[in-house]
Every structure is written in C-alpha cells, then in structure tokens.
Amino acid sequence: MTNADKKNKLNPIEKSKAEKEPLQLRQELDHFAQIGWEAMDEFDRNFGLKWLGFFYRTVTPGKFMLRMRMPNGVLTSHQMRVLADIVQRYGKAAGFQDQGNADITTRQNIQLRGIRIEDIAEIIDRLGKAGMTSVQSGMDNVRNITGDALAGLDADELIDTRGLVFNVQDMITNNGEGNPALSNLPRKFNIAITGGRDNSVHAEINDLAFIPAYKDGYLGFNVIVGGFFSAKRVAAAIPMNVWVPPEDVVALSKAILEVFSDHGYRGNRQKTRLMYLIEEWGLEKFRDMVEKQLGYSLQEAAPKDEIDWEKRDHIGIHKQKQPGLNYVGLHIPIGRLYAPEMFELARMADVYGSGELRFTVEQNLIIPNIPDSRLNAFLAEPLLQERFSINPDPLERALVSCTGAEFCGFAIIETKNRALAMIKELEKELSLPRPVRIHWTGCPNSCGQPQVADIGLMGTKARKDGEMVEAVDVWMGGKVGKDAHLGSMVMEKIPCDDLKPLLRELLMEHFGASPRQQAVAAAV
Ligand code: SRM
Ligand code: SF4
Numbered sequence: 001m002t003n004a005d006k007k008n009k010l011n012p013i014e015k016s017k018a019e020k021e022p023l024q025l026r027q028e029l030d031h032f033a034q035i036g037w038e039a040m041d042e043f044d045r046n047f048g049l050k051w052l053g054f055f056y057r058t059v060t061p062g063k064f065m066l067r068m069r070m071p072n073g074v075l076t077s078h079q080m081r082v083l084a085d086i087v088q089r090y091g092k093a094a095g096f097q098d099q100g101n102a103d104i105t106t107r108q109n110i111q112l113r114g115i116r117i118e119d120i121a122e123i124i125d126r127l128g129k130a131g132m133t134s135v136q137s138g139m140d141n142v143r144n145i146t147g148d149a150l151a152g153l154d155a156d157e158l159i160d161t162r163g164l165v166f167n168v169q170d171m172i173t174n175n176g177e178g179n180p181a182l183s184n185l186p187r188k189f190n191i192a193i194t195g196g197r198d199n200s201v202h203a204e205i206n207d208l209a210f211i212p213a214y215k216d217g218y219l220g221f222n223v224i225v226g227g228f229f230s231a232k233r234v235a236a237a238i239p240m241n242v243w244v245p246p247e248d249v250v251a252l253s254k255a256i257l258e259v260f261s262d263h264g265y266r267g268n269r270q271k272t273r274l275m276y277l278i279e280e281w282g283l284e285k286f287r288d289m290v291e292k293q294l295g296y297s298l299q300e301a302a303p304k305d306e307i308d309w310e311k312r313d314h315i316g317i318h319k320q321k322q323p324g325l326n327y328v329g330l331h332i333p334i335g336r337l338y339a340p341e342m343f344e345l346a347r348m349a350d351v352y353g354s355g356e357l358r359f360t361v362e363q364n365l366i367i368p369n370i371p372d373s374r375l376n377a378f379l380a381e382p383l384l385q386e387r388f389s390i391n392p393d394p395l396e397r398a399l400v401s402c403t404g405a406e407f408c409g410f411a412i413i414e415t416k417n418r419a420l421a422m423i424k425e426l427e428k429e430l431s432l433p434r435p436v437r438i439h440w441t442g443c444p445n446s447c448g449q450p451q452v453a454d455i456g457l458m459g460t461k462a463r464k465d466g467e468m469v470e471a472v473d474v475w476m477g478g479k480v481g482k483d484a485h486l487g488s489m490v491m492e493k494i495p496c497d498d499l500k501p502l503l504r505e506l507l508m509e510h511f512g513a514s515p516r517q518q519a520v521a522a523a524v
Contacts, residue, residue: 022051033118053134058409072147073108073359077346084342104335109144133176155321159195186264198309213302226275229446311481330388335363398435402448411442413459462493
C-alpha cells in the first residue's frame with residue numbers, strides 16, 4: 001500500500017457512515033425503545049445517536065447524555081423549564097442521582113444526564129415544540145455555535161451576534177430538522193462569531209471564527225481558520241486573509257464547510273480537522289477553493305480587527321446599554337446544575353428580568369434585563385446567597401472544568417469535584433488580588449481548554465510510590481481577550497495528591513497570592 005493509499009484509507013467511522021446516514025436513526029427510535037440499548041447495533045448506539053444529540057455513556061450504561069444546541073448561549077425561561085423537566089422526569093425514571101443534573105459547557109451550551117433510550121423520541125418532540133434542538137451536536141458535525149454572551153446588552157458592542165449565530169445554525173441543521181448535506185464532515189467543526197471588543201468566545205480556538213473589523217468604514221468581520229485542540233496537537237486559528245460583511249457570514253460558513261466536507265481527509269481521525277487540509281493545500285489554495293465554492297471573490301482582510309479589550313467574565317451586576325436595565329452574571333460552580341435550581345433560575349428570569357437567560361463559555365449563567373428597581377429584591381434571592389454567588393472568591397470565580405471521570409469514558413482523572421474541592425481549600429489558605437483562570441481537563445482531548453488558562457491542568461497518570469495514580473500535566477501562559485494566545489505545558493505528571501502545594505506555590509510566585517495569616521497581619 002502506498003503512502004497516498006494509506007492516507008486516503010477510510011477510517012471505520014467513515015465506513016459506518018457510508019453504510020447508514022446516522023440522522024436516519026431518528027426513524028428507528030421506537031424500535032430501539034422496544035429492543036433496549038443493550039441489543040442495539042454498537043455503532044448506532046455508541047456513535048450514531050450522537051448525530052441526534054444523545055451520547056451513550058460507558059460510565060453510566062443505559063443512561064445517555066443529551067447535548068443540546070444553544071446558539072449564542074441564549075434561552076428563554078420556558079426552554080429552561082423544559083430542560084429542567086427533562087432532567088428531573090427522565091433522569092428520575094432512570095434512577096439517576098439527585099433527580100438528574102445538567103452541565104453548562106465550555107461552548108456556551110448545556111448537557112443533560114440520565115436519559116433512557118425509550119425516552120429519546122418523546123424528548124426530541126418536546127425540544128422541537130419548545131423551539132430547541134440537539135441535532136448534530138456530536139461526532140462529525142458543527143458544534144454549538146458561540147457568540148457574545150452580552151450580544152444586544154453591551155453598550156460597547158460592535159455587532160449583535162445573535163441573528164448571525166442563529167442563521168448559521170439554521171443553515172447547518174436545516175432549521176433543527178437535521179441536514180444530511182452538512183452532517184457528514186470528516187471530523188468535528190467549531191464556529192464562533194464575536195461582535196464585542198473582548199473576544200469573549202475564544203475565537204482563536206475555533207476551526208472558523210469571525211472577528212469584528214472595519215473595512216473602508218464598513219463594519220464586518222475578519223476571518224480566522226483552523227484552530228483546534230486534540231490529544232495529539234493543538235493549534236491556534238490563523239488569519240484567512242478574508243473580510244466579510246455580516247450578510248455574507250452564512251454563505252462563507254457554508255462554503256467552507258462544503259470544501260471541508262468534499263476535500264478533508266477521512267483517514268486517521270487524529271489528522272482530519274480543518275487545519276490539516278489548510279496545511280496540505282496552503283492558505284492561498286484553500287482561499288481559492290472556498291471562492292470557487294462560493295461563486296464570487298472574497299475581499300482581503302481588514303488591516304486590523306477591533307479586539308482591544310481584556311476579556312470580561314460577566315459575573316456580578318452590570319449596566320446594560322438599555323437605560324435602567326442590568327444584567328447579572330451568576331457564578332455556577334463547575335457549571336453543574338440540578339433540576340430544582342434550573343426551575344428556580346427560570347422563575348427568577350421571569351420575575352425580575354424579561355424571561356431570558358444566557359450561558360457563557362466559562363460555564364456560568366447571565367440573567368439580563370433586570371430593572372434597577374428590582375435589583376435589591378433579586379439579590380436577596382436565596383439561590384444567590386446559597387449556591388450561585390454574584391461575587392465569588394477569586395479562584396472559584398474563574399474555575400472551569402470539563403466533565404471528567406464522573407461521566408466521561410475518555411477521562412483519565414476525576415475533574416469537576418476534585419477541582420472545586422481543591423480550589424475551596426486554596427481559597428481558605430491564600431488571599432488573591434485578582435481571579436486566576438484555572439482550567440481542568442480530564443484527558444488530552446482538552447474539552448476544558450487548559451491551553452487558554454492562566455493555569456491549565458490536564459489529566460494523565462503518573463507513578464508514585466510504585467503505583468499508578470491520577471496526575472496532571474500543568475499548562476501555563478494562556479492569554480484570552482486582546483492578543484489572545486495559547487499557553488504551553490510547563491510541568492508533567494504531577495500526582496493529584498501533590499498538586500495543592502504546587503498550585504499554592506504557582507499562585508504565590510506568579511499571581512500575587514499571599515498566605516491568609518500574612519495578608520491579615522499586613523492589613524492590621
Ligand atoms: Fe469535548 C469529545 C465533553 C468542549 C475537544 N467532549 C468529548 C466527549 C463527547 C467524549 C465522550 O463521548 O465522552 C465528551 C462528553 C463527556 C460528557 O459526558 O460530558 C466531551 N467537550 C465536552 C464538554 C461537555 C466539556 C465541558 O465540560 O464543558 C464540552 C461540550 C461543548 C459543547 O457544548 O459542544 C466540550 N471538546 C470541547 C472543546 C472546547 C471548545 O470547543 O472550545 C474541545 C477543544 C476544542 C476543539 O475541539 O478543537 C473539545 N472533545 C474534544 C475532543 C478532541 C477533538 C479532536 O479533534 O481530537 C474530543 C474527542 C474526539 O472528538 O474524538 C471530545
Ligand atoms: Fe472527557 Fe477528556 Fe473531554 Fe474531559 S477532556 S470531557 S475527560 S474527553
């Protein structure tokens with residue numbers, strides 16, 4: 001077999017996709033409900049159902065995870081209630097702990113746990129009636145499309161990204177019905193559209209991102225391409241040397257996806273992300289091919305973009321551009337929500353705001369449109385006092401964690417609970433002048449984005465006292481917002497049991513932390 005033959009050899013996922021288009025599984029849900037998850041064809045169960053948004057979990061066999069699509073992270077209180085009811089009702093039916101739970105994700109999205117195969121058809125129906133979809137949220141599809149969490153609220157925003165994000169999602173998913181034409185990509189694909197000044201979406205880690213930029217006095221977007229993280233390699237997106245007006249965002253996204261679909265590699269799945277195609281062709285050929293697909297020439301990039309702010313975390317009370325209205329960012333520790341809290345959040349959005357809620361890529365939640373006159377009553381709500389602070393301690397405030405071993409079969413270590421417990425201990429011991437962004441990720445797939453963090457912790461194994469134990473590789477130097485760039489690995493294989501003293505040291509040496517007693521003494 002020649003090298004070219006090897007490269008073009010289809011991987012097993014491609015072979016299975018060629019045999020049966022996975023979106024068709026929607027028609028077989030009643031059959032699956034009858035035969036049960038154990039009797040299902042392995043590809044259909046473990047991979048195929050991800051095209052509908054349902055993820056088989058080897059850690060909790062028979063209890064699927066539902067990954068939604070939440071374009072721009074925006075949802076209504078009604079939608080939140082539907083999601084809460086799904087985790088409560090179906091999670092309970094599955095015998096799931098705490099009547100089901102959900103996680104806000106690093107793509108401004110939400111995942112619900114504990115779904116049984118026999119409930120999937122009904123759930124899809126309920127989501128559709130509530131104007132939501134989970135279609136094409138996993139495997140070789142475009143993931144949730146991120147936009148500015150403050151779109152339409154921020155007085156300094158340049159472009160409101162909501163309409164664009166929704167339109168791109170509708171194009172990709174055929175208005176949520178499923179779109180076979182764009183659901184057979186060579187690999188996953190991430191899209192972000194940012195219209196604010198602080199790059200709130202981490203544009204640089206997406207396969208395709210739109211960044212606000214003026215061209216000849218007209219506001220549109222510079223385009224960057226090819227960013228991705230994987231176990232084998234991470235790469236920041238590179239400029240495509242293209243500027244588009246907002247009205248061309250949908251068409252350009254479609255053309256790039258079609259080029260990727262038609263020409264991307266379908267061999268070794270570690271080498272099938274968009275960047276590999278761009279590198280093989282060179283940027284010029286990539287651009288030419290996209291123009292050919294579009295049927296018209298693209299304009300060259302604007303000389304500079306408008307990202308000139310440090311990134312905001314949205315936590316706390318903030319004035320909106322609408323006079324007299326505020327958005328309040330609630331800190332959701334490690335993104336975890338339980339059904340009763342989801343119902344409460346929906347109620348609070350109705351009672352104090354306009355019935356709208358938003359998710360952020362930091363796994364937190366915003367309730368917008370709260371009038372000045374309602375703020376005090378809102379702030380007195382028990383949920384804010386007991387669970388979701390608007391003024392969390394600096395380490396907790398900026399903590400992000402992927403799912404980890406609790407639910408994810410790829411995980412090498414436990415993340416969420418460990419991360420939270422360790423941060424709480426460090427908060428007790430140290431005083432910090434500002435938040436430090438610590439991101440945990442349970443394996444090198446990097447869902448928790450350790451490369452964008454001040455301190456990134458990536459699950460691995462290490463030998464300690466002759467035994468294999470849970471450990472982390474330590475990343476540092478990730479910069480977000482203006483001049484964003486990825487961090488790099490600075491230490492390897494630190495056993496989790498030895499991690500706290502190391503973090504303590506790093507926080508004191510690099511981030512101005514001081515021991516609490518000392519801080520108190522200095523203040524006296
Ligand atoms: Fe991820 C696979 C969770 C964001 C890179 N990711 C998975 C799976 C589906 C693996 C599995 O089937 O168990 C995880 C599901 C675990 C579970 O039960 O929750 C999973 N990824 C997540 C989430 C939930 C982490 C979180 O706690 O927030 C995020 C869901 C986003 C969403 O709403 O769609 C999530 N994943 C990311 C990101 C971050 C981002 O997009 O900004 C990345 C790195 C960026 C990227 O993709 O370029 C990421 N996930 C991966 C990869 C490595 C991709 C690659 O090219 O190799 C995998 C493994 C794969 O695709 O083979 C993966
Ligand atoms: Fe699972 Fe690894 Fe992603 Fe964490 S980084 S959610 S452990 S695949």
